[in-house]
Amino acid sequence: MSSEQLTARWETFLGKLKDRFNEIISHAEAPMDDIISGLQYDTVAIHNVLTGLKNQTVQQLSQKGQEGWSKMQAEMLKSLRFFSQDKEYQKLMDLIQWMTDEFTRFEVKTFAKAARKVLENVKAHIDEKKLHRCTQCGAELPIKIFSFVAVNIKCDSCGSVNTYQPDDRIRAMEYYVINHLAEEHALEEKIKGEKDKEARKEYYRKYYGYLIENVPDKKEFYERDLNERLNNPYFHQL
Numbered sequence: 001m002s003s004e005q006l007t008a009r010w011e012t013f014l015g016k017l018k019d020r021f022n023e024i025i026s027h028a029e030a031p032m033d034d035i036i037s038g039l040q041y042d043t044v045a046i047h048n049v050l051t052g053l054k055n056q057t058v059q060q061l062s063q064k065g066q067e068g069w070s071k072m073q074a075e076m077l078k079s080l081r082f083f084s085q086d087k088e089y090q091k092l093m094d095l096i097q098w099m100t101d102e103f104t105r106f107e108v109k110t111f112a113k114a115a116r117k118v119l120e121n122v123k124a125h126i127d128e129k130k131l132h133r134c135t136q137c138g139a140e141l142p143i144k145i146f147s148f149v150a151v152n153i154k155c156d157s158c159g160s161v162n163t164y165q166p167d168d169r170i171r172a173m174e175y176y177v178i179n180h181l182a183e184e185h186a187l188e189e190k191i192k193g194e195k196d197k198e199a200r201k202e203y204y205r206k207y208y209g210y211l212i213e214n215v216p217d218k219k220e221f222y223e224r225d226l227n228e229r230l231n232n233p234y235f236h237q238l
Ligand SMILES: [Zn+2]
Pocket: 134, 135, 136, 137, 138, 139, 155, 156, 157, 158, 159, 160
């Protein structure tokens, strides 16, 4: 077999793995939408399905790629022609990177879709009036609907102090809704950040920026978290 034929065969093989990846993901979309429409107040079911799907795509197809590479190497040795092994192997590495990135996109977008569904359910469930009225006089209290922490609020009308305790479903939203939407907001920076330190910092800023904006009650907590991440020694290594 000529070196051109061998290279062409290798590329066809990699192309088939890529097609298989796309096929599995596109077939997963409709059943995934069904699961999302059945969600209530968390996204655990989605997490489990995605784990299985990642194994079926990124992991198994990468493994097939490595097996194919062993055969390709054997062929290259047999052919006794000059080959740049690095160049051919890089094609597999590029495919694996591509699958990893594409899967991250699919994962983050799926979670964001699920988050919007959970948000819809929570909104349908909460009685806004009941949550935001003073227990003593019934006057409206200045509190944001998605406060995730317990807060004491003094009623402007009667002066009594009300302790606002968020519903468990609202507490759960911090993780199952806001977190997923923040990931979606910072998706491309997240992907670039896997390979680039500056992009990773940008990802943290965008991710926490979203949380700070949407959960102002926990602003200080998130800012501290963000600063810890940005000051991680990892970023100071050359
Ligand atoms: Zn009052």
